[in-house]
Amino acid sequence: MSFDVPDDLRYLESHEWLRTESETTRIGITDFAQDELGDVVFVELPAAGDELTAGEAFGVVESIKAVSDIYAPVSGTVTAVNEALFDQPELINEDPFEEGWMLEAELADEGELDELLDADAYRDQIE
Amino acid sequence: MTTYDQASWKDEDDDRHEPLLSEKANERVAIEDSPLPDDLTRDSLELPAPAEPALARHYTRLSQMNYGVESGPFPLGSCTMKYNPSFTEDIAARPEAAVHPDRPDRTVQGTLGLCHRLQDYLGRIGGMDAVTLQPPAGAAGEFTGIQIANAYHQHNGDDRSEVLIPDSAHGTNFATAAMAGYSVVELPSGDDGRVDIDALEAAISEETAALMLTNPNTLGLFERDIERIADIVHDAGGLLYYDGANLNALLGQARPGDMGFDVMHYNVHKTFATPHGGGGPGAGPVGVTEALAPFLPDPHVRQRNGEYEYYRPDHSIGKVHGYYGNWPVLVKAFAYITRLGDAGLADASAKAVLNANYLATQIPYEVPFGPFHHEFVASAGEQDAADVAKGMLDHGVHPPTTKWPETVDEALMTEPTEGESLRSLDQLAAAFEAVHDEDDGTLAAAPTRTAASRIDQVRAARSPRLSWQALDSDQ
Amino acid sequence: MTSPYAPHTDAETETMLSAVGVNEIDALFDVPDAVAFDAEFGIPAHGERGARREAAELLGQNADLTEFLGRGHYTHYVPSVVDDLASRSEFLTSYTQYQPEVAQGFLQALFEYQSMLVELTGLDVANCSMYDEATALGEAATLSQRVRSVSGETILVPDHLRDGKRAVLENYADGPGLSVKSYPMADGRVDIAALAETIDDDVALVYAETPTVRGVIEECLADIGVLADDNDALFCLGSDPIALALLERPADVGADVVVGDAASLGMGTAYGFGLGMFVTREEYLRQVPGRLVGASEDNDGRRAYTLTLQTREQHIRKERATSNICTNQAWVALRAAMHAAWLGPDGLVDLAEDCVTRANDLAARLDEIAGVQAPVHSGHHFREFVAHTDQPAPAIVDDLTAEGYAIHAIDDHLIQISTTEVTAEAVDGLVGAIAEVTK
Structure with missing residues (x-):
């Protein structure tokens, strides 16, 4: 089985992705992660204004039989939350890299981006 | 091979099974002319009001859409679903047993006497010096035991912060330790499925309040190094806690007290055959060594000058149930133990272990770990264990516990108990066999012969509807 | 003697032993000699009649009052029909509904029980039982610590409270480090002025009962609700299903959690054997302890019931579960629902x-x-x-x-x-x- 791993994203070993576009940075979980979890039924996310610390859990994603923490790839401040997920957590399964995004954040330290995996390194990890 | 068609009541013109009571006979009454002023009462109340014949039919139909130990084999691993003898129900229903908990001790000498006898019996069975009957279930017993360990350490001026638990342990162990305010340190199992002594030595410290252990463990394996484990824990100043979920493996063969355990709980709905009632009630008595007896819950029963009485142990942890625990369940356990005695109890474990070992030789699935006792964990291999379970439902047997412990891939945790005959074990084996030979597509569509076919769990969790009011507001 | 509930004949035992490849059952036990038990418990076997006689003799020593x-x-x-129906072995000898397709009957009965509590309280979510009222109150106290809008660490209870209930609460409060304090009662019920003086920002949950332990119907529940609200605390109300059929609806007085003993329906006197009610608002759904039955659909598109939101529970969430409860009082809940429907x-x-x-x-x-x-x-x-x-x-x-x-x-x-x-x-x-x- 092969999983979608977009080339333009950065990744954490714990299966979160991060996309930087001009002003905003988006964070979510990968195709591999959503497949491992199975049907997502619930997601718990912080609110706009909350602080993120790189490597620490910021939320929880649940399927029927499993609960997983979601870890912050970088430190920063939450600027937006994908509220569509509260009513349609299945977006995480259906479209993990686009419609299923979780947070937008303002980075505290751009240097932290260098610590993340690139697509090739992440592909190696999940294969 | 057996096939099974569970009774099922369906309304052909509708999308439901047996209608809810509220759909059959709801009635709203206004609260008027009550003996209380209006501002202290509600306006109205709407509840079902079936006539007694309709009520009897409703619940009889519901019972027919339910599977119990008397329906067929129930080899649910770690749950010890053994036959529940009828006569224990008669004893628990005796009018003299139905007394109020606030009666003075001297007017309930029978109740206290029975409790005292049961405390004594359980102490002998577990090799423990004192036993409390107060915890109302196994998990409450765990909480009691860990609170006792906590109080003991505190009493010795010893502030400890961690509880060690093997990765294959029951989920309640982890939750209990956290509830009591401890950090949980999870111990990885060794390659043989047992406690990894090196991992234990690495994890143990002066922060260790207790190690919680099930023996035989959830794979059915006896912890052969139990003496060494006990020494390691005790040398570090910690206590050893015995989770009694698997005690039905050992009656008459070994006792937790002799293995070095300081505190244990008994699951009476497992080992001592009280009915589980579709989720409860249980009872979770806790046994302790002499050193821990002063910390037992308040009150405790003792005999003095020929009379039974309650007293508060010197350093009691206080209470874990509002009164004295699940009394009717304790009466049933007392009746079962009294009926069987030494030899009967030992034979129950012997036959439980024989049944598990026999069944394992008759099924087409591999059992990676052994030698096991009253239960074994087979692997469904390439099949999905949850689908295997659904497939078995169509053969008139309850399936094993599935997908746990995680130390075995696609686990089928199977505990047939002593109550199954050779014939019913063969029936069970045939069900395993049939499902083993089934293709994935058929299994994914199973079950088809039960009252309801496969139920959509995702839908239930994504939009929870937890009452008939929620169904109404949905439509 | 052998266990009367192990049906093996000697010939069958032999057949099974040879299939396993051992000569005797003892060979199946992997117990080191050093910890093997080779003595007797010293518990005589009485047989069924003897066991009944033993129990009758013991219990007969209770005074007839x-x-x-x-x-x-x-x-x-409790009407006979409750005993009769609840004793059906398909209910009595069943397990927790981990295979819902084969347990629709009990699941539906529990769903109906939850619904009755929703009607009686006016709140949204009832679980399918705790052990008793005291442990339900303990669970309400720990729930308050998982609710984001609550910051305090004190549980306020009336000073007229059954000792047993308070003692259980203190054990539950111990782990999360909560302190249990009391507020004064006057004339058998809440002294609202004194409560207003006692309550502050450190209070996480205020508990009150109606009727009180002295049988008095509380008259200032709505005021307690407001006080709790003003101090960002939860209002937990203790009552029972019979009282709730007549008294003000907890939802109308601002209750956030309702606990109580529902075994007053369906059980009768049983030496304190209880049925813990636990009902709360939808916003705390993810924090509810214990089991919940929900409605879904089966493969044929028919309404069907199942245990749901199990990720809250110990078998999945382990040390982060909302409670350690596993076995509960389901059969007592079944009885209570039957009794309520009969009435x-x-x-x-x-x-x-x-x-x-x-x-x-x-x-x-x-x-x-x-x-x-x-x-x-x-x-x-x-x-x-x-x-x-x-x-x-x-x-x-x-x-x-x-x-x-x-x-x-x-x-x-x-x-x-x-x-x-x-x-x-x-x-x-x-x-x-x-x-x-x-x-």
Whole structure:
């Protein structure tokens, strides 16, 4: 089985992705992660204004039989939350890299981006 | 091979099974002319009001859409679903047993006497010096035991912060330790499925309040190094806690007290055959060594000058149930133990272990770990264990516990108990066999012969509807 | 002897042993000699008749008293049909509904039980049971710590609270480091002015009961709700399903959690054996302890029931579960639901009204006896009341025991009497006996 791993994203070993576009940075979980979890039924996310610390859990994603923490790839401040997920957590399964995004954040330290995996390194990890 | 068609009541013109009571006979009454002023009462109340014949039919139909130990084999691993003898129900229903908990001790000498006898019996069975009957279930017993360990350490001026638990342990162990305010340190199992002594030595410290252990463990394996484990824990100043979920493996063969355990709980709905009632009630008595007896819950029963009485142990942890625990369940356990005695109890474990070992030789699935006792964990291999379970439902047997412990891939945790005959074990084996030979597509569509076919769990969790009011507001 | 519930013949045992490849069952036990048990428990086997006789002999030593006892555990008549239906082995001998397709009957019964509690409280979510009222209160206290809008660490309870309930609460409060403090009662119910003085930002949960442990119906529940709200605390109300059939709906007075003992329906007196109600608002759904039954659909598109939101529970979330509870009181919940349905709303309201009038009537009769003032507290009573006696209460209770009656002594000169399932003759007898022993 092969999983979608977009080339333009950065990744954490714990299966979160991060996309930087001009002003905003988006964070979510990968195709591999959503497949491992199975049907997502619930997601718990912080609110706009909350602080993120790189490597620490910021939320929880649940399927029927499993609960997983979601870890912050970088430190920063939450600027937006994908509220569509509260009513349609299945977006995480259906479209993990686009419609299923979780947070937008303002980075505290751009240097932290260098610590993340690139697509090739992440592909190696999940294969 | 057996096939099974569970009774099922369906309304052909509708999308439901047996209608809810509220759909059959709801009635709203206004609260008027009550003996209380209006501002202290509600306006109205709407509840079902079936006539007694309709009520009897409703619940009889519901019972027919339910599977119990008397329906067929129930080899649910770690749950010890053994036959529940009828006569224990008669004893628990005796009018003299139905007394109020606030009666003075001297007017309930029978109740206290029975409790005292049961405390004594359980102490002998577990090799423990004192036993409390107060915890109302196994998990409450765990909480009691860990609170006792906590109080003991505190009493010795010893502030400890961690509880060690093997990765294959029951989920309640982890939750209990956290509830009591401890950090949980999870111990990885060794390659043989047992406690990894090196991992234990690495994890143990002066922060260790207790190690919680099930023996035989959830794979059915006896912890052969139990003496060494006990020494390691005790040398570090910690206590050893015995989770009694698997005690039905050992009656008459070994006792937790002799293995070095300081505190244990008994699951009476497992080992001592009280009915589980579709989720409860249980009872979770806790046994302790002499050193821990002063910390037992308040009150405790003792005999003095020929009379039974309650007293508060010197350093009691206080209470874990509002009164004295699940009394009717304790009466049933007392009746079962009294009926069987030494030899009967030992034979129950012997036959439980024989049944598990026999069944394992008759099924087409591999059992990676052994030698096991009253239960074994087979692997469904390439099949999905949850689908295997659904497939078995169509053969008139309850399936094993599935997908746990995680130390075995696609686990089928199977505990047939002593109550199954050779014939019913063969029936069970045939069900395993049939499902083993089934293709994935058929299994994914199973079950088809039960009252309801496969139920959509995702839908239930994504939009929870937890009452008939929620169904109404949905439509 | 062998276990009477292990059906093996010797020949079958031999067949099985040879299939396994051992000569005797003992060879299957992998127990090191050093910890093997080779002695006897010393528990004689009695057989079924003998065991029944043993138990009957023991229990026969309980004194035969007519009980006028309450204070949290009540006797109400349970119709035979409840015993009969609940004893069906498909219910009684079943397990937790981990395979819902084969357990629709029990799941539906629990769904109906949850729904009845939703109607009685006006709140949104009822779980399918805790052990008893005391442990349900303990769970409410720990729930308060998982609710984001609550920041305090104090649980406020009335100073008239059953000792047992408070002691259980303190054990539950111990782990998360909460402190349990009491607020004053006046005339048998909440002293609202004193509560207003006691409550502050550090309070996480305020607990009150109606009826109170002294049988008084609380009259300022809505004010307690407002006080709790103003201090970002949860309001937990203790009651029972019979009282709730008549009294104000908890949702209308601002209750966030309702706990109580529902075994007053379906169970009768059972030495404190209970059924913990736990009902709360939808916003706390993810924090609810214990099992929840929800509606879904099966493969054929029919409505079907299943345990749901199990990720809250210990078998999945382990040390981060909302509670360690696993086995609960499901069968008692089944009985309570059957009893409620048998009564219907009319019957349930009638029963609740009887609880008011019977307590009133008996108190009025006792008040006529010289040396007895009843009831001590003003306001309205439910099931029970407190009376003052000029003579020492413990002595009166002892003398009444000798006459065959059981009542509570709750202080040097205070007795408490509960009127639930007693006949007119029993009431006459008690009144006569009290007149006699207080002479």
